[in-house]
Amino acid sequence: MKAKGGAAGGERRPVLSRTILLLCACSFGLGMLFTDRFGAMPDLKSPVVAQRRRQEEELQVVSEDFVAKTKPSDDRDVMGEVAKTHEAIQYLDKSIATLQMELAARRSRHELLESADGVRQERKKAFVVIGINTAFSSKKRRDSVRETWMPQGEKLKKLEEEKGVVIRFMIGHSPASNSALDQAIDVEDAIHHDFLRLDHVEGYHKLSAKTKTFFSTAVASWDADFYVKVDDDVHVNLGMLLTTLGRHKLKPRVYIGCMKSGPVLSDNSKYHEPEFWKFGEDGNKYFRHATGQIYAISKDLATYISVNKPLLHKFANEDVSLGAWFIGLDVEHIDDRDMCCGTPPGQFLSVVIIYTMHVSEDLALTFHFWNGFDISDCEWKAQAGNACVASFDWRCSGVCNPVERLKDVHMRCGEGDEAIWSASF
Template identity: 55%
Template sequence: MVSIYSPLQLNSENNNKRMRGKSVSGKVIFALCVACFLAGSLFTTQNRARPSDYAHHLIPGQREKLDAAKHECDHKHKLVQQNSRDIMGEVIKTHQAIQSLDKTVSTLEMELAAARTSKIVGQERALNQTSTLQRAFVVIGINTAFSSKKRRDSLRETWMLKGGKLMKVEKEKGAVIRFIIGHSATPGGVLDRAIDSEDAEHGDFLRLKHVEGYHELSTKTRLFFSTAVAIWDAEFYVKVDDDIHVNLGMLMSTLAKHRSKPRIYIGCMKSGPVLSQKGVKYYEPEYWKFGEEGNKYFRHATGQIYAISKDLATYISINSGILHRYANEDVSLGSWLIGLEVQHVDDHSMCCGTPPDCEFKAHAGNLCVASFDWQCSGICKSVERMRKVHDACGEGDGAIWDVQYD
């Protein structure tokens, strides 16, 4: 049977097929839903009634309660704001008080440190005034070693007094002269016994609590000043090497000119190169502390002979535990004093050359305090030449007895 369709029916059927063929995207449906939700929320918010909108519908009692609640909320809000401001103010005040307290504590710490140092120095001075310390004008420590007996003998036979004269100059002129030496690595061994025997003969040693060694000279120097200060109440303390020539009278006259200066450091001031090459003489392991390679040291007295006043020797004694020691002892001493209120006196009469230099000066009436050869850091072949230097440049055996301190 043949079915006959009208044009209208055919168009309707075609449209239904096309509709079924195109399904609506899920993203589009989701976007439409979100848009509808937002539109509804906006409409609801705009039309939501606020308390003020319907407050006029409340009965009188309810309106009064509402006003009271609103007033209480406003009051609490103001209190919270006021409390916040008060808390911030207290925080600021507390911070300022803490800063003020920090400054006060810092000031007290500095005053306490100063008072402690002053007390120690006062105790040292009080101790110096007791009979336990021997009064002296100068203590001269001659640095020596176990192997240097011939050097010591050459000094005893020339510029250094010995026997009864050594004790007499100490008593009458206040000049204490001692060889300074520590102990061997094996206490009581043959080296120590030899020094004990030599000291029993001459009585001119000061033994230090120190193990001898070339690389320990900085420690030995520090111990010398600490030990000497504990034994003698002197105005000056002098360190001398055992291979140079000294005119004792000239040395004491030079020191006497500086008696009124409390913190004085006297010697031939120099500023040698800082040697960074390992294995060379005077190599400085801490060369990097002095700046770039090729730099020089700060000014300090050459190590053959130098003098410091009592206050400086006391300072070294008190602070010996924290004084840094460099490889070279003259640099070490200079570093201990470089940051203090110290007067450096550069006296070139303490570093004259050997004859003919010191001889020409002696003939001109300018006697040298000390003479040595720079190339040897002392008198070259000092044992053989000390007598010759003494005869040419010496002040005479009676000069020391004519020294006047006032």
């Protein structure tokens, strides 16, 4: 019995020990848990807690202030800044273009011409150089111009020396060197001394190239304020031309003429434009440009053409080409309708005169009288003392039948032979 009881007591001791260890572990764990959860709460009035709370509040204020300062501006402010930036860029672009043209003009102004013997000569000073576009077959037209609005001989020389007005017929050469056509011009020039010979092969479809060559040649020979191109079938009042140019003398880059904009012709007509596709869809019009019968450009623009001659693109029509060369520049376009007046006989104007006669209180008779007369644009302006600068017929792109009619136009629309000498510019 003893042995049995002893055995039973020995087995209970290890079980009891394990139970006690387990209870201790559980008590320790529960103690740790309840100590963390229900431990003593910190004193809210203690200096440490108060300082920490102030730091957190200060941090929040700084954070809110930073967000307020970095908040994007109102949409209107943003658009305003964008607009100002765009205007500044445009101003800089114009300033750069202006400086480039002025630099080229100044460089050309100080250039010296070198002759064949190596002697360097300065360009002649002038107020205006007028180039009259002509052809080999237009001798009768040239004679008509000489007999009307263009001074001859000593008067032409005096005009150049005293007024600074240079007038020349501009012409190139024939494809064959020293041909009969060239020799005929040599003979004519020996008589009148009024030609400017160009390094250019003559041809109707080469007017754009001829225009570039004229301005380059004129700029190389004369340091003028203005350069004018006019056709040999146009009537010009030189005094009015000088007065008009004088009004714009202080402007650096002016382009003066009768501004127009016509349709771009893609068919095979007289003014067909092979590069019509560059101007947009069918039915589009050219940009505004001066009509080719007569126009004037200032010194800086003529110099610009001379310097950039190899780069300037030539369209089929000479007046369109000139307008294209200036379209992207800071140039003042001046539309002067006195440079494209109509010529006689003009339009038929009908004047109606109404006269009423009272026969009695109940009867009144009314009479109508018609009076008709012919008068042209240039003629009535000349009669009013305000002659046109230039006159021609739009339907003929010049004076119709100029050899026969230019004298009549000069008589009816001219300013008088002495106007050129009294012109103030």
